[in-house]
Structure formats: structure tokens, C-alpha cells
Amino acid sequence: MGSTVVKNGTVVTADLTYKADVKIEGETIVEIGQNLSGDTVLDATGCYIMPGGIDPHTHLEMPFMGTYSADDFESGTRAGLAGGTTMVVDFCLPNPNQSLLEALQMWDNKTGKASADYSFHMAITWWSEQVWREMAEVVDRGITSFKHFMAYKGSLMVNDDEMFSSFQRCADLGALPLVHAENGDVVAAMTAKLLAEGNNGPEAHAYSRPPEVEGEATNRAIMIADMAGVPLYVVHVSAEQSHEAIRRARQKGMRVYGEPLIQHLTLDESEYFNADWDHAARRVMSPPFRNKSHQDSLWAGLQSGSLSCVATDHCAFTTDQKRTGVGNFAKIPNGTGGLEDRLPVLWTAGVNTGRLTMNEFVAVTSTNIAKILNLYPKKGAVLVGADADLVVWDPKRKKTISAASQQSVIDYNVFEGFEVTGLPRYVLSRGKVSIVESEVKAEPGHGRFVAREAKNPVNRALSQWKEIVAPRKVERSGIPATGV
Ligand SMILES: NC(=O)NCCC(=O)O
Ligand SMILES: [Zn+2]
Numbered sequence: 001m002g003s004t005v006v007k008n009g010t011v012v013t014a015d016l017t018y019k020a021d022v023k024i025e026g027e028t029i030v031e032i033g034q035n036l037s038g039d040t041v042l043d044a045t046g047c048y049i050m051p052g053g054i055d056p057h058t059h060l061e062m063p064f065m066g067t068y069s070a071d072d073f074e075s076g077t078r079a080g081l082a083g084g085t086t087m088v089v090d091f092c093l094p095n096p097n098q099s100l101l102e103a104l105q106m107w108d109n110k111t112g113k114a115s116a117d118y119s120f121h122m123a124i125t126w127w128s129e130q131v132w133r134e135m136a137e138v139v140d141r142g143i144t145s146f147k148h149f150m151a152y153k154g155s156l157m158v159n160d161d162e163m164f165s166s167f168q169r170c171a172d173l174g175a176l177p178l179v180h181a182e183n184g185d186v187v188a189a190m191t192a193k194l195l196a197e198g199n200n201g202p203e204a205h206a207y208s209r210p211p212e213v214e215g216e217a218t219n220r221a222i223m224i225a226d227m228a229g230v231p232l233y234v235v236h237v238s239a240e241q242s243h244e245a246i247r248r249a250r251q252k253g254m255r256v257y258g259e260p261l262i263q264h265l266t267l268d269e270s271e272y273f274n275a276d277w278d279h280a281a282r283r284v285m286s287p288p289f290r291n292k293s294h295q296d297s298l299w300a301g302l303q304s305g306s307l308s309c310v311a312t313d314h315c316a317f318t319t320d321q322k323r324t325g326v327g328n329f330a331k332i333p334n335g336t337g338g339l340e341d342r343l344p345v346l347w348t349a350g351v352n353t354g355r356l357t358m359n360e361f362v363a364v365t366s367t368n369i370a371k372i373l374n375l376y377p378k379k380g381a382v383l384v385g386a387d388a389d390l391v392v393w394d395p396k397r398k399k400t401i402s403a404a405s406q407q408s409v410i411d412y413n414v415f416e417g418f419e420v421t422g423l424p425r426y427v428l429s430r431g432k433v434s435i436v437e438s439e440v441k442a443e444p445g446h447g448r449f450v451a452r453e454a455k456n457p458v459n460r461a462l463s464q465w466k467e468i469v470a471p472r473k474v475e476r477s478g479i480p481a482t483g484v
């Protein structure tokens, strides 16, 4: 087995910055130190050696709104690698009444050509004794997080009673519930009203989902999670209202994690007012893009630690697919891409502006989610024994983002024209050099499923506390006779 040494670089992790060489044998980091030698040398002069990005929120080849998202595990993981992301966590979505295990088999079948490692969250899209039972089997198979859609009424949405039951089951199993937090009833009512009034363009998608629907649902999910005694992960936090609910909960000691997307941090609602229907529809996603004050709130959350991870929610549809919604915005497939662009755009808009330190950048793109999902330190770390998922980051490399040169299969890019400074020189996936600057060496089939263990320390601590404060019957000796 030949060894590889990444030499002359600066290691940047979530908590440290130091000069060192990193030696890899096979798939694993075996040594970190000075003047290391190996069979192959990757020169990192002028570069930072960081843990590869982990995107905790992707939808590859996802059946949704009458179609399938266009990027599959082949193009999606390749796009991720090209931008420094070495692992994705996708969503397995059972149909109503479908067995979770059968759905898992269907999702497994999609992954054969993944060139980077992946894991799944399991969605709870319906509720029954069977779902309750199968959740344990799903956890045994290494999938320890369960997603709940509070929106998409009539398809993926679950009600509060179902959510509370599922959260309690997560608590029993030591699993993590996730929520897409928008009030689906209110969205459905506002959508119907807008359409009835003739407001059918893509901008009405944003009108139908104001920040309040997100704030209300986030707060509700937090309270339900607290009553169930589980931590909670809120996906695609886009607004001050939902961030505020998370901030308040954390201040009260609740274990709630918030995930803004790179799109919401850098793109705003003016996109929906573009006179070009295609331009606006390509940006339709839920929640929609917001205004600058919400963006400032999200950046502040990353800086202060009230928000934990930056994801993409990569769910890419072609222009043709988006055109299904001409004349009715509610039929425009919801979703945008971003896998290839997350790290370069966040570095450019975050680190290069002084909003984030390099260590914070590593934390929010990799290490925090590795800890939350109990993947650390196998993933999200530059440590001896960790998987050699590494990005050698050249802070001076520049490019202008363009659909013409992207890995995603769709015909546009929501970041088109963005000039980024800071790009990978090398990207290694479990030791395999998969990207050399703009040259793709990723190997379809190299990616592997990463199983996770339940009952991480936060789950254990919460269960312990819940047990201590559980309702207990008061035993009384002199019970008075009834008044009758
Ligand atoms: N976000 C979005 O618009 N599409 C993907 C599905 C979801 O995450 O809600
Ligand atoms: Zn969502």
C-alpha cells in the first residue's frame, strides 16, 4: 500500500491552525508532523489542509412534485468533490404507507455510482405502528436521524401528533429528529388565495411563504422536541423569525441546531422579481430567498454559534422541469443547486470579508455536523486515524461560477457570475485524489455508505435528565373519602 504526503501546507481545523505535513496510508490519516515523506507527494505550499466538507442536506435523484431532481449520486457527489465536499447526507423518502425498509432499499439502489461517501436521513412521511417498529431497524442499519416535513401539505407533511410520536420514538432510540419548519396549513391557504387572485408567477411562491410561517413552525417543533426530550435539527433556516426561536431555545439550554443554506446567505428575494420567468422560477425553493436583514441574521448566527452548519439542500431541476409551473407557481418544482459552490462561495463571502474565521469555516462546513451526526472524528477531522477526506485549499485560486463549467447536469447555476477567491487545489476522498484543481479524477463507485451510531452524548444526557424529571405518582397514605 503506497503512502501519500500532503506537504508544506497549514493544517486548519475547527480549533487549530498550524504548519504540518499530513501522511495518508490507504484510506486513513496515519501521521501529522514535520518533514514527513511518502511515495506520493502533494504540494500544499500556500494552501490550507482542511477536513473535507460534509453537506448534511442533499436531494439526489429525489422523486418530488411529479418529477425527479436532475442530479443523481454520480453527478451530485462529483459536483460536491469539485468544490471540496467529500461527504453528503441525503434523504430517504418513503411513500405514504410504504415500509421504511423498502424505501431504504430503493435509495440504496441509487448510490452505485457515488464517488464520495454518503449517508442518509430517513423521512417520516406517515405514521403507524409499523413505522414506529421499523425506526429501530433503520437505526440498527446506521441511519440515526429522522426528517419531518411540516410543509408540503397533502404529500410529505406530518401533523403535530405524528411528529410528537416520532420525536418520542427518536428519544427512545437515541436518534436525532430533523424538521423542515414551515406551517404547511398556512402555506396551503395562502397559495390558494394568491392563485385565486391571479397571482400565479414565481414571485408568488415567496409571498405564500413569509418568514412568519417558518418562525411559527420552528418554535412549535422546538417545543415538541423539548416535551419529547430529544435534540432537534432545523434544516434550511432562512429567516430571523426561525433563527430567533432557535437562539432563544439554546439560551434556555435546549439542544437545537440550525442549518442555514449557502443560497439564503448570499442570494435575496429580488431574484423573484426578475422580469425573466425562467430566472425567477429557477430560484424557487422552500423556504424562499429573503431580504438583507434576514441574511444579516444568518451570518450573525454563524458568528455567534446560534446556527451550526451551512448546507445546500441541493435539489436541482432543469429549466424544462421548472416550466411545469408556468401559469401556476405551486407547480414549479421546489429546489436549487449548490453542492459545487458551497465552500468557495462561503469562503469568499465569509472568510474573505472577515465575517468568519478559517476555523469557523471548517466548523460550519464540516466538523459541527460530524459531531451532531456522531461521525466525528472519522469525518470532519484532521487527526491520526480519521478518514483521509481532505481538501487542500488554495486561498488565492479564483474563478467565475458558470453553468458552462459546472459538474451539475442542470442548464443554469443560481450563482452564475459570482467571482470566488478560494478553491480546492486537491480533494481527497478516503485517500483517493479525486480533484486536482479543475481536473476531475473522481471515480464513480468509490463512495461508500457511512453508518452512524445512535445515542450520541447529547442524546444520552437528555435521556438521563428526562428520566430524573419524569412524572412520578405521589404515594399518599391518608386519602380522604370521596364527597358522595
Ligand atoms: N427546499 C426545496 O425547495 N426543495 C427540496 C425539498 C426540501 O428540502 O424542502
Ligand atoms: Zn425542506
Ligand SMILES: [Zn+2]
Pocket (backbone or CB within 6 Å): 057, 058, 059, 313, 315
Ligand atoms: Zn431539503
